[in-house]
Amino acid sequence: MKWKFIEERIFRVLMHCSLWIVFGFLISIIYTIFQRGCKILTWKMITTLPGGGFYIGGEGGFLNAIVGSLYIVGASTLLGLFISIPIVFYLNIYLSSNSKFGYVIRLAYDILFGIPSIVYGAFAFSIMIFFGLRASLLGGIIVITLLIIPIFVRSMDEVAKTIPHEILDTSYSLGATKWETVGVMMRQIAPGIATATLLSIGRAIGDAAGVMFTAGFSDRIPESLSQPTATLPLSVFFQLSSPFPEVQNRAYGAAVVLTVIVLILSISGRFITKHFSKNKI
């Protein structure tokens, strides 16, 4: 047999192996998390606040972290939507597709997307110190909003770019201004907005480095914007660094909750893109 066919075979096998490795990693992660966490997780853990001596193995659950994460994620997703939707409209309706300014703005968002959340966290924290603010719910919301705006803009922009220009031209030819054409585009990118939102929620709920200094940590559910709040990833992280096995076990339980939330988000994101996309790429 010629060498080229042997080579072809070898690489085909290697490729199959690589594919299985990737698949294996996913299975291994999910299996490890669930196998360790599921037997520990109880309903009570999800629905109670930390009790006395929580971090040395005392009673209680991590409701504080779940609610704290929901507060931060909910508020920052809403804020992020309100800020990023106009930007996407601006890029795709007001600017022509080969505009220099649009190029620079898109580049800026790609770069903001790549900046690590720890840098966002450090930057926001230093600004908070400058204004005399302490770690609080508000700080966490601001950092996470900054963190997810690039995700919103990038993924909605991807969808908006695929809209046929004829649709917009039709609107203009009927005498509509660009601002009135926004409604037309809104309808077209609605599924894109939904996917982008799920993507951002996924990133927002999983982020730990950004909220570490800005939202702080607390055993109680915050009652105002100026109080510090716990978040789910940090709750996993802090409990795991405890030397007590009971506390560590609870971290595995919290990890299961976090994983389940993220899996649901990811799968429903797929579902929406698959079934509601108007312009199939």
Added chain:
Amino acid sequence: MTNWRFLKDKIARRGMIALAFTSLLLVIGMGGGLFAKSYPILQEHSLSNLLFSSSWHPMRGEFGFFPFIMGTIWVTLLAILLAFPISLLVAVFLTGFSQKRIWKLVYPILDILASLPSVIYGVWGTLLIVPWISKFFGPMFVEYTSGYTVLAGGIVLAVMILPVLISLLTELFKTVPEELRDVSFSLGATNWQTAKYVILRKTKAGIFAIVALAISRALGETIAVLMVCGNLPETPHSIFNACYPLSALIANNYGEMLSVPLYESALMLAAFLLFMIVLLFNLSSQLVLRYIKINE
């Protein structure tokens, strides 16, 4: 009535420009702000002293970043070395060897891998990878290792950057015109020969750009590496040593630094370094990728 419509259009345009412009300001402001915060320590110590000294004793006012920089480089390089061959093979497979059907199976997998939070990767690392290194893999090469090592960090980071590497590489390989493949096939080349001599050669610049992008993604990972790297401020000498990447340094010390003079400034310098490196890698690779897209 008509005037009001145009006025509304004008107001909307102004508002949107302002919003879009803020994004630019944020990039510049972040760099400037971090630099301003790290300025005090740059006045006290020379930059080369900070970057190449190994003594890290914040209490005595000695801030040598060398161990942390080396820790970052070791972990990131190892992650790329592990992840790149796998993702290259998968991407070549998906674009030249397999049917569309397989792509539909692989995509959700990458999707989930990309969406898992880094703390989950950290938990997985401490539960599986760290014990595996300390009990099975480590003893084959060294007498003792705790498992919390460069290797553990490298493996966890490699898995974390796999999805982004694979999906970007696949997208890149798709840009090679179908005709080029067909010409190669008609000359009797096998699938792999086509991949090797046509596709990889044609997309060389893009591959470099994507690797740079993946590196910048890996550099900033914090919580996962913090959990598995061991966090000893020493320069690692092998993959079985513990290390302490820059991002982990910032995360670990932020709470306590306010009382020690210059400590905050030192950590801000670490954040500034991270920002600048990531910015540089990101900017150059994005420019290359855009250039490729335009000339497609």
